[in-house]
Amino acid sequence: MVDVEIRELMQPFVLSDYQVQEVYRRFCNETAKGLRRSTHDQASTKCFPTYVQDLPTGDEMGKYLALDLGGTNFRVLLVTLKGHHDATVESQIYPVPKDLMTGPGVQLFDHIAECLAKFVAKHDMDKAYLPLGFTFSFPCVQLGLKEAMLTRWTKGFSCPGVEGQDVGQMLHDAIQRRGDAEIAVVALLNDTTGTLMSCAHRNPECRVGVIVGTGCNACYVEQVENVELLDPNFKRSRSQVIVNVEWGAFGENGQLDFVRTDYDREVDRKSINRSEQLFEKMTAGMYLGELVRLVLLRALERNKIFKLCPKRAAFVAVLQNNVDIFETKHISEIEEDSFPEFTSTRRIVKELFGLDKASVEDCQKLKYICECVARRAATLVAIGISGLINKIPDRKVVVGMDGSVYRLHPKFDSYIREMMQKLVKPDKEFDIMLSEDGSGRGAALVAAVASKST
Template identity: 30%
Template sequence: MEDIRNMFMLTKDDLEKIVSKALEEMENGLQGRASTLQMIPTYAPIPTGNETGKFIGIDIGGTNMRIIYLDLPSPGVRGELQTIESVMPKNSHTNDEFFGYIANKLKSFVYTHKLENESIKAGLTFSFAVNQEAINKGELVGWSKGWDIKEAIGKDVVKLITEQMIKIDLKNVEIVALINDTVGTLINLAYDDPSCGMGIIFGTGTNGCYIEKTSNICAQKMRSVCKEEFIVINTEWGGLDFKEFKRNKFDLMIDEVSVNKGSQKYEKLISGIYLGWLSRLVIRELMQKKVCFERYLEKEVFSDEPDDTHFDESRKFFSRHTEITEDTTENLSRVQVILEKLGVTDSTLEERKILKEVCTLVVKRSGYLASAVTVALYRKMSSYLSSRSTAGIDGTVYQKSVPFKKYYIEGLDLLQPQDKIMCQLSKDGSGLGAVISAAAVSWKQ
């Protein structure tokens, strides 16, 4: 096991190197130089807390789609919330299938809630990288989280959805704001808390955004005029990469068979869709070396085959992964139950300990890596906006994995022992952020 431990171990020096390189990549991106961080100006207005009205939020994530209708009756007050959620169809391979599904769900929501005779402003949270030309216009840069609809690349996603809405005669809803889930977490929390300066997602994927001084961005990065002193920058930190960064053989195996091979390398070390997968690969190797569970080698237990269901299986194993790392019983009885559900009916205590340690090593590294890029955002802002030290965070990994959160905070404390970064859950941030962004745009018009 010692070689496995070494593969996933990170020291403070390792983390400081990542922070330094992330800051370097951030600056390169802001100045239009070659960078693995896209550093996309979002044009999203930072809410004041005074916005009022009734708005719709459309939240397109890596797995689910949500539509939210929210009344803001008076400044700082959130009224009745109505919402629906559905699973995005993974068999969507064309623009018509993917964006048509969104338009049809939106029309159904509008008619179900008897909103067809009202003129409604909507915000769209689109959880994939776009190059924004304005707050309501952005071209898709690329997919992540298992999606790969090539004909959408380079197209304006607001226009793609609007065209589908027109096809089905849905004309009373106007999308006035385009953001991503990360920006949504910032905007949602900033409506209530003026100290929020960062928005972060730890879920199916991972990303971070922060408030940047507009004058720090080179002119060629800005596709339209921004008169605001500050602007929200979407870093797309999942793509962070530099030659000194060490990835182990399991990371390379995942990258090799992933749908977006060679990209989103940092995301593949952190996000929920990959944590279970990494653990499965490690256990599979230990089985082959006859360290544990070798009698199940010919069975599908901990299968590492990249088949059509493999993303779903990794998601399922992530939930088990979390339970495994949280088991504090003397005999690891919760781990035993999980193994029995997987078909392992005769596990030994030593095998259960190995499984728990593997899952813990993977999630600890994930939490530490997540803390490094968070600290990079904080240090970038500290020279011009030190009052904005709160990070609004959302995502299933942050919400549901107690060990991840523990190691994330541990990493933050390791890197920033004096200047504390406040972490606050921006619950439903991506969906509510879409609503608040529509309100903020309408308020400024």
């Protein structure tokens, strides 16, 4: 059992039934505003139409390239679709150097084009015509299937010269400048759309795609008559379209202020995008570790944890002076630990703070801190998913999930399901499936579907 002191410290992270219901209500109101033209500008969840209107049938065939950019690395994939819901994937991960994350946008896209050229040459495909699906996991306004304007950088990127520009065109121009590969950018999407498409390729009941990784976002299949921003020409031939919710921005109009903690405000204050992406800052891997660091620092300063540690002052100094010292992966490792050994927890405490033998009591306290931060994140994600499922007319809805937090945290899936059982309408059935090959396969499938329909 964790003592009362730590439970009281973590109480702000434990959402009451009232708070859960109120966040749910506000989220549903906000997404409704995002879908309507008259209220779109005021909505924090922008609900952008993606112009992806056809889900895969499983019969798609051919070779397609996919490029997945959404963090400090990007992935290039060669996807061979074989029909019968079958596909093979060859891929390679390339780093984005830190200077390119903040340098001129043209340099970033030139680097990506260079890596693409190396990849296709390595696979002896440099002379072949290759349609490319480009997963670009940042907030964008889609103007068509292969045109998307970046509205703002997130996840530590701040390259000048890209916001307000068509990122599909910027990639196309970079490929053309090299002139050493026959690559056509035929579709531009974000990672949630890729996840939905990848899962729909294997399960036709998939209607929602969610990423909980470095960032956090969702998309879902909506009826075209409800999407007022969608060009009327796209409403005539299709009944549905995937909507990119951009729920990471939920709360920017104050809707989450009643559940945000002092720690959330501190994380926001120190971020490069202050007052933006507030929902994401409570749910995504980029921020969860920092939340735990701030809580742990407060617990140490108030003598609620590691009370008998002879190096307390040094412990506090390490936490104060190293903003990124507690990583989100540590939360997953600590929550997976078993009582009373706490092998991973003790190793982490020793590596980070030089404390040789953390007590069982202190390990329990640290695990509870991690649990409260992770459970709140999962609860908020579950609120959003439930709001989307309850909008969808289908009786059974499958949710495609991906992202490092969802994949690596041992209890995140069960935390989400536990809350969804309370919020999804009783006449509906839901399931969650892990996306195989992430959003990369989905990008290739969007390229395949786009090529088939042109």
